[in-house]
Amino acid sequence: MKFRVLGPVEIETVEGCRATPRALKLRSLLAYLCVYRGETVSSSRLTEAIWSGAPPRTASTALHVYVSKLRKHLDGLGLDASSVIATQPPGYRLNLGECVLDVSELDVLLTTAAELRQRGCQEKASQILGRAISLWRGRALEDLRDLPVFESIGRQLDERLSFAQEQRFEIELKLGNHQKIVGELYSLVDDRPTWENLHGYLMLALYRGGRTAEALSVFDRIRRNLVVELGIEPAPRLQRLHHAVLTHDPSLGAHNADVLVGVGG
Structure with missing residues (x-):
């Protein structure tokens, strides 16, 4: 059985069928317990999350009803629901036992990638980061993001995606795989028009592929986006990268990894 929150909340059976509760309150309850798996979550915290800080007078009773309904749903999937959702x-x-949760998988993969990088196993680290990135199926908790608590939790989880993506791009550039990642970077900068790090990686990948004019146009685009939307100039490190591209600075060579550290600020 798989539980997923890195995208819409989802339960997948061992047969590969989707078995997610349809009711919003049940999905919210499940999602909150998944995020704080292995931790005793007080009824007051659950009430705050599920009713967005404005619970009805009957919230305490209603919470018990929703827990009962969620347990019944899990029982129907063949789980020992009273053990999975233990009253404590x-x-x-939430005790997942043999069940799989995508966030737990993410924790393991990111830790493994960091250890591989420390040992100098860059290619393997990049592969592991790719697996971590593939866990996302859209924005984390996407179907619950209209609720303030889940919008906040979802943003925190999505920051981990951004971290994994940046780590992987940095490794691929160090390995000289700049042409391999250009298309992916272009797709991401279209979605994140003010994300300076991504634009820096794209500029460097293009420059190393002999596409200097395109690299400069990427800088022009993000500078325009930042000035128009936020009224600010690009960070000094991105400006230094722009100058280095303009002057064909030797430090941008494929064998120099130091230039990648903190590109874009």
Whole structure:
């Protein structure tokens, strides 16, 4: 059984069928317990999350009803629901047992990638980061993002995607695989028009592929976006990269990894 929150909340059975509760309150309850898996979550915290800080007078009773309904749903999937969602004062605790949660997989993959990088195993680290990135199926908690608590939690989870992407691009550039990542970078900068790090990686990848004019146009585009939308200039490090591209600075060579550290600020 798989539980997923790196995208819309989802349960997948061992047969590969989707078995996610349709009711918003049940998905919210499940998602919150998944995010704080292994931790006792108080009833007051669950109430705050599920009712967006404005619970009705009957919230305490209603919460018990929703827990019961969620347990019944999990029972129907062949799980020991009372063990999976254990009552533990002052609230409830999610114990996944043999079930898989994508966020737990993410934790393991990011830790493994960091260890591989420290040992100098860059190619393997990049592969592991690619697996971590593939866990996302859209924005984290995408179907719950209209609720303030889940918007905040979703942003925090999505920051981990950004971290993994940046780490992987940095490794690929160090390995000389600049042409391999240009298309992916172009797609991401279209979605994130003010993300300076991504634009820096794209500029460097284009420059190393002999596409200097395109690299300069990428800088022009993000500078325009930042000035128009935020009224600010690009960070000094991105400006230094722009100058280095203009002057064909030897430090941008494929064998120089130092230039990649913190590109874009």
